[in-house]
Amino acid sequence: MTEPRTDPAGAAASNCRRLTGRTAVVTGAGSGIGLASARRLAAEGARVVCADVDGERGKAAAEETGGLYVETDVTDSDQVEALFRTAHETYGSVDIAFNNAGISPPDDDSILSTGIDAWQRVQQVNLTSVYLCCKHAIPYMQRQGRGSVINTASFVAVLGAATSQISYTASKGGVLAMSRELGVQFAREGIRVNAICPGPVNTPLLKELFAKDPERAQRRLVHVPPGRFAEPEEIAAAVAFLASDDASFVNATDFMVDGGISGAYVTPL
Numbered sequence: 643m644t645e646p647r648t649d650p651a652g653a654a655a656s657n658c659r660r661l662t663g664r665t666a667v668v669t670g671a672g673s674g675i676g677l678a679s680a681r682r683l684a685a686e687g688a689r690v691v692c693a694d695v696d697g698e699r700g701k702a703a704a705e706e707t708g709g710l711y712v713e714t715d716v717t718d719s720d721q722v723e724a725l726f727r728t729a730h731e732t733y734g735s736v737d738i739a740f741n742n743a744g745i746s747p748p749d750d751d752s753i754l755s756t757g758i759d760a761w762q763r764v765q766q767v768n769l770t771s772v773y774l775c776c777k778h779a780i781p782y783m784q785r786q787g788r789g790s791v792i793n794t795a796s797f798v799a800v801l802g803a804a805t806s807q808i809s810y811t812a813s814k815g816g817v818l819a820m821s822r823e824l825g826v827q828f829a830r831e832g833i834r835v836n837a838i839c840p841g842p843v844n845t846p847l848l849k850e851l852f853a854k855d856p857e858r859a860q861r862r863l864v865h866v867p868p869g870r871f872a873e874p875e876e877i878a879a880a881v882a883f884l885a886s887d888d889a890s891f892v893n894a895t896d897f898m899v900d901g902g903i904s905g906a907y908v909t910p911l
């Protein structure tokens with residue numbers, strides 16, 4: 643099993659200021675991948691606008707990254723419109739949109755037991771939100787003739803799981819298809835749109851779940867070639883790459899950051 647580097651994002655970021663002068667909007671910035679990405683984008687010189695429904699966590703993220711907190715429910719069109727307007731009014735541009743907020747509630751399960759309410763709630767937060775964020779971010783980028791949109795999908799968008807979360811999986815498939823189409827549509831206006839597909843990430847929720855049930859953890863870990871889950875900072879490093887000009891010819895991709903799960907047949911024991 644490979645160990646994660648002790649400081650995967652910070653070590654690189656300290657010498658790497660690829661985003662100086664850019665404005666980055668991050669949704670779901672209060673926790674997990676969003677928080678790690680807000681930190682990384684700020685470390686690379688971006689002015690970060692932290693959006694979240696959770697005021698306490700969102701404000702803490704903004705304070706830590708020296709950015710701005712805008713309380714936003716990403717399922718609400720008016721609030722999303724106000725988020726990007728505020729980013730533009732405050733910092734003068736919208737260069738990076740990391741549309742990342744998402745949920746995976748326990749009542750989204752097998753298709754046989756998942757009710758329409760759970761189905762719709764997950765579609766709203768995971769997919770409609772990405773539609774709204776792209777819709778309200780891209781016009782600023784068109785005026786600038788430049789922009790990078792990164793939408794968070796998941797490895798489950800390209801792999802089937804017998805432990806189903808049916809609406810979640812379908813929502814992430816939608817994020818992939820939408821990102822691809824937008825990347826193609828707006829490429830000649832200097833705008834890149836990519837979907838990032840993280841593998842399973844070592845979040846507090848995942849740790850708690852698997853501490854209670856090691857068999858459940860093992861059932862998943864066996865598929866992951868490095869034999870461990872990702873750290874949020876490892877996803878953030880990929881987000882910073884996609885946001886930067888280093889990725890100037892990376893567009894309309896399903897950008898896998900999954901340790902090789904999606905390429906694996908037999909993995910090491």
Ligand SMILES: NC(=O)c1ccc[n+]([C@@H]2O[C@H](COP(=O)([O-])OP(=O)(O)OC[C@H]3O[C@@H](n4cnc5c(N)ncnc54)[C@H](O)[C@@H]3O)[C@@H](O)[C@H]2O)c1
Nearest residue numbers: 670672673674675694695696715716743744796840842843
């Ligand atoms: N954690 C993983 O293993 C994993 C793997 C693949 C993809 N993803 C995806 O990555 C993204 C981030 O996941 P995470 O694990 O960091 O989650 P997380 O729960 O740690 O953080 C999500 C953040 O989004 C916010 N949020 C939830 N609903 C919102 C709404 N309606 N409006 C605004 N903010 C809202 C939450 O308050 C929270 O701060 C999600 O889209 C998730 O589906 C996660």
